[in-house]
Amino acid sequence: MANILVVEDDKDLNNAYKIILESENHTVMSAFNGKQALKALETFEPDLILLDLLMPIMGGLEFLQHYDLVNKHPGVKVLIFTNMENSPEVTEAYNLGAARCIIKSWTAPQNLARVITDTLENRTETASAA
Amino acid sequence: MPPSDPSATLVSLKQEEQQVLAEALFSSIGDGAIATDEFGKITRINPTALRILGYNEREMIGAWFPKKIISVHESGEVISLIDRPITRAFLTGKTIAEKAYYRKKNGQIIPVSITVSPIMLQGKPVGAIEVFRDITLEFEIDRMKSDFISLASHQLRTPLSAIKTYSHMLIDGYMGDITDAQKKSLHTIVSAANRMNELISTLLNITRIESGNVTVTPKMVNVRELAEEVNKEHALAANDRDITLTLHAPTKTAPTIFTDSLLFKEILSNLVSNAIKYTPDGGKVTFTVRSRRYDILCMVSDTGMGIPKYSQEHIFTKFFRAHNVVKQETSGTGLGLYLVKGLVEALGGKIWFESTENKGTTFYVALPKTAPTVKNSNNSSNLED
Numbered sequence: 001m002a003n004i005l006v007v008e009d010d011k012d013l014n015n016a017y018k019i020i021l022e023s024e025n026h027t028v029m030s031a032f033n034g035k036q037a038l039k040a041l042e043t044f045e046p047d048l049i050l051l052d053l054l055m056p057i058m059g060g061l062e063f064l065q066h067y068d069l070v071n072k073h074p075g076v077k078v079l080i081f082t083n084m085e086n087s088p089e090v091t092e093a094y095n096l097g098a099a100r101c102i103i104k105s106w107t108a109p110q111n112l113a114r115v116i117t118d119t120l121e122n123r124t125e126t127a128s129a130a
Numbered sequence: 131m132p133p134s135d136p137s138a139t140l141v142s143l144k145q146e147e148q149q150v151l152a153e154a155l156f157s158s159i160g161d162g163a164i165a166t167d168e169f170g171k172i173t174r175i176n177p178t179a180l181r182i183l184g185y186n187e188r189e190m191i192g193a194w195f196p197k198k199i200i201s202v203h204e205s206g207e208v209i210s211l212i213d214r215p216i217t218r219a220f221l222t223g224k225t226i227a228e229k230a231y232y233r234k235k236n237g238q239i240i241p242v243s244i245t246v247s248p249i250m251l252q253g254k255p256v257g258a259i260e261v262f263r264d265i266t267l268e269f270e271i272d273r274m275k276s277d278f279i280s281l282a283s284h285q286l287r288t289p290l291s292a293i294k295t296y297s298h299m300l301i302d303g304y305m306g307d308i309t310d311a312q313k314k315s316l317h318t319i320v321s322a323a324n325r326m327n328e329l330i331s332t333l334l335n336i337t338r339i340e341s342g343n344v345t346v347t348p349k350m351v352n353v354r355e356l357a358e359e360v361n362k363e364h365a366l367a368a369n370d371r372d373i374t375l376t377l378h379a380p381t382k383t384a385p386t387i388f389t390d391s392l393l394f395k396e397i398l399s400n401l402v403s404n405a406i407k408y409t410p411d412g413g414k415v416t417f418t419v420r421s422r423r424y425d426i427l428c429m430v431s432d433t434g435m436g437i438p439k440y441s442q443e444h445i446f447t448k449f450f451r452a453h454n455v456v457k458q459e460t461s462g463t464g465l466g467l468y469l470v471k472g473l474v475e476a477l478g479g480k481i482w483f484e485s486t487e488n489k490g491t492t493f494y495v496a497l498p499k500t501a502p503t504v505k506n507s508n509n510s511s512n513l514e515d
Contacts, residue, residue: 083287104291
């Protein structure tokens with residue numbers, strides 16, 4: 001089971017992901033923006049970061065720039081979980097090392113759990129929509 | 131001196147009056163206006179055109195239109211002579227209207243809306259008149275509109291995500307056991323949220339098409355597999371209404387095409403979904419794939435209510451819904467076929483249909499086997515995963 005950092009500003013969704021992932025026996029740490037995530041990473045070593053892009057204070061892209069995933073944390077998988085489908089921000093997130101991107105509003109909880117397992121195991125088949 | 135012929139003087143005065151009138155008309159047009167002779171040399175240009183392009187009249191009169199007024203792509207690359215609207219107007223003898231970019235004297239590139247009409251005399255072009263308008267402001271408003279829709283759609287989706295996620299969590303037992311009746315109600319909530327999601331996606335995709343920002347990421351696609359996937363996704367909806375959904379696709383050699391699989395799937399999915407929606411219970415929907423020399427032809431036929439003759443020319447128009455459909459089915463938005471046509475064109479293909487009222491409709495989509503023009507390519511999915 002993995003250590004997962006959930007970075008999502010919407011409290012309802014953040015809480016939902018925590019419940020879903022903990023039910024799969026993952027250890028979950030929650031942050032509500034990029035700045036809080038960087039703070040959490042001082043003590044928490046994640047296997048995977050579930051990252052929203054559009055957040056107040058510090059968004060997902062700025063977080064990725066500070067975190068320097070490619071050079072400093074190549075072993076950590078970043079899963080972008082956003083509703084900004086097909087946007088330049090998603091392209092930029094890939095450039096900054098994100099492993100994959102899924103659309104929040106199309107992904108049911110059980111699919112989220114599966115996509116996380118697949119990402120952790122380096123499987124890349126497409127997640128089916130809810 | 132012999133007395134002048136009074137009728138000749140009258141004709142001459144009338145001609146002069148006509149000329150003054152034409153000159154006044156030309157100068158007072160609020161848009162840029164340029165007249166050329168049959169060789170494309172500028173014979174007249176109005177003050178608005180001079181102001182837009184930044185030239186003075188002396189620099190323009192007598193100059194060769196295509197050389198003096200440079201038309202470029204958005205990237206700045208010069209458009210070839212044969213593709214210029216004025217050339218096509220001369221060659222076809224028809225009025226050409228389109229949007230383009232002009233390079234001003236100072237090098238600045240501006241978007242313009244152009245209408246070129248050839249002046250025809252006894253079936254031959256003896257000149258042309260181009261009227262054009264600087265549409266920089268319209269472009270900016272369009273961009274702002276697209277940005278607004280994109281952001282608004284994103285903001286709409288956040289609460290929708292929470293509604294769906296929690297409904298699913300309840301259904302899946304994350305919060306404990308629930309009754310079958312409660313489950314059924316939750317499925318209704320999820321289904322309504324999905325419909326709202328689809329509407330947001332459609333709006334987003336239409337915004338992209340209208341602003342020319344469809345991301346086309348081509349790859350090799352096995353059309354049979356894609357068609358099977360589409361049919362599978364709609365099998366339940368067809369089955370619920372006792373509609374036979376059949377796929378005919380070559381099995382020996384897989385029909386392949388180099389295109390954007392997600393956009394292609396969106397096209398096919400819309401057509402199959404429409405066919406099922408507008409076919410009465412117990413009807414038939416047949417999805418046929420044919421590999422031709424240069425393209426792949428997909429045909430979606432139904433035994434539905436058909437499109438009335440008087441509605442046929444409007445069927446791809448935004449928000450249009452045929453009267454017979456409105457009477458029987460109220461959930462449509464009139465955006466589906468408009469979106470499909472935009473997507474087909476973004477992939478370099480063509481769409482058309484044949485329909486007989488109360489018998490059924492067949493939609494045809496032909497997509498080139500070779501790659502469509504890649505407007506923008508990235509690693510992300512064009513539509514939803």
